[in-house]
Amino acid sequence: MSVAVISENFAGMRAQAEGLLHRLGVEPDFHTILLKGMWRHLPTRFCPDPLKAAAPIQLAPDTQWLLSIGGRGGAIGAALRRKTGLKLVQVQNPRMGFDQFDLIIANHHDDISGPNVISIRTALHNVTSDRLASARAEWAARLQRAGRPLLCVMLGGSNGRFRLGHEEGRLIGQSLAQMVRQQNIALAVTPSRRTDRQALAALTSELEGLDVYIWGDEGDDPYLGMLALADMVAVTTDSVSMISEAVATKAPVQIIPLPGRSRRISTFVEGLTRLDRVRPFTPDWRPWDVSPLDDTEIAVEEVRKRLLG
Template structure:
């Protein structure tokens, strides 16, 4: 049985890419800066886009950091600059003895078990990045800046304002307002849920003007179905080879279960874990083997229910959290997936394979996350996990290809500025 059913997509830079213009280095983008926020779900989107554009080996990762620990966990709703000022004042005045200084920066592990692939991560400093764009412009041409997440918005927009002719700035995830601060905005369609009739019914009138987004999408907004990520044909092929000895011999069909954790718009606890366990027991007879993985966000009250039920079952393997992380191997070798509904990233990555994806707990999701699952279901990309499935009966769909499609739109937007990617 073939481990991968995903067709190899065309390179986003291979179709419709203009020849290198006569302007020389000034018209060719050869380098990229990624601005992250320390969250794997956000940073993987930027890194995935940079990879799809062929600049992964020419990027530097900077990170916007916040103070951590103690009362800082209650201050994350503040703009990052205000949070830092408040933290500094409280520290100087010794108001809160439990405040701990931010941890030393280190590569943040990604949901797919990898890391940024860099030896170190630098603090995102607007002046430094602007100087980097200016100083190397004559030799290396314009700088591609890719940022994702709320905390990166002010940094990315400031870089664009200060070095507009020497940078091309892409903001991933909706930046709330004034989209013209960026050259391109890439965001899921469900971020515009508030502008739909259904969304407006759920928001009190006095709050409508404060809810993102405030502007409908225009020509420089790229709408995706799900999250961008680093999963593509080449990474799956490499994972299939790396995990061949461990996963290829397993009895088929192989069902992979990815469990996340409660989220803002998808809350659950031990009750969902118990329901998931019951459903897995119901389909176990149609599975050759089952492998279960928990994410860093999975609370103990969820994982303990599942571990207690399946720890002694010879058909079921539960990853213990120790390296190496089998996430990529699972994507490559699984015949079907069950994914909890809380993580847009995990669902999007599974749907990139074209293999059956069953979602657990989508009925518990609200607001724009509910809209995301509704759109996938209507397209036939996912099905709800009910416990009555025959896992040996496969089905397929056109795989989600958001990252490659977004990369194509970036190439088109660059061409409008007479820019092209390095050959």
């Protein structure tokens, strides 16, 4: 079975597609949206013919159904559904008529409802217990320090709503250095593709001379190993995807604030805070009891029921 994924080329969108489809036992066939002319700057849902506003999308002959992600993905996906008659699953609020989709997988913070809408608390992802167990065995020797609990820090980046620049990196680095010195913890830090190099350099400078692990884009990516081994995770507030992946583990999760504002992300974090699954970041080492929170399986079962029978 081939499933065509229609989305922009963002890591978070690809991760959501992979999370859903891998759990269904399907490999995603990615088709990146490349808009033309003025439609690069305008909402695609207003375009009278979205397929003419984007570079051609050639579906594989064995494509069984479509998966669209985000507003632009939804507009292109809906046009392909009309053209091909294939069923279409949309991830995130499409901001257009819900009747153009067979199933919409939204988050609680999207605040939408309908007969073809299912609402989950976290973003789709592929952080499963099996993958965490494998990563734990692979990374234990490199990340763990005997007798010291492990804090793993996941850095996002500036995204138009939040800012993570040199000064923010320096302040985060100072807090982490204080924790390492005063709380006798082990520390591992990984940037994302959006992390500003100057922000990472400023953070690294504050940690100079301390026994910490900081990934610098070389060698194996430690991200999954960090999630698997962490006694606590700290994530910057800009990324719904990284927070969702962190709360799928057995570790308590702290949210590192950044300058800026997003109503949707704030609502998302507030929901997890009410569940006591996340708490604000503090330099004190105060873990609390949590259970893994993973709503991707809810979405998987709905796709099986509604599309695959």
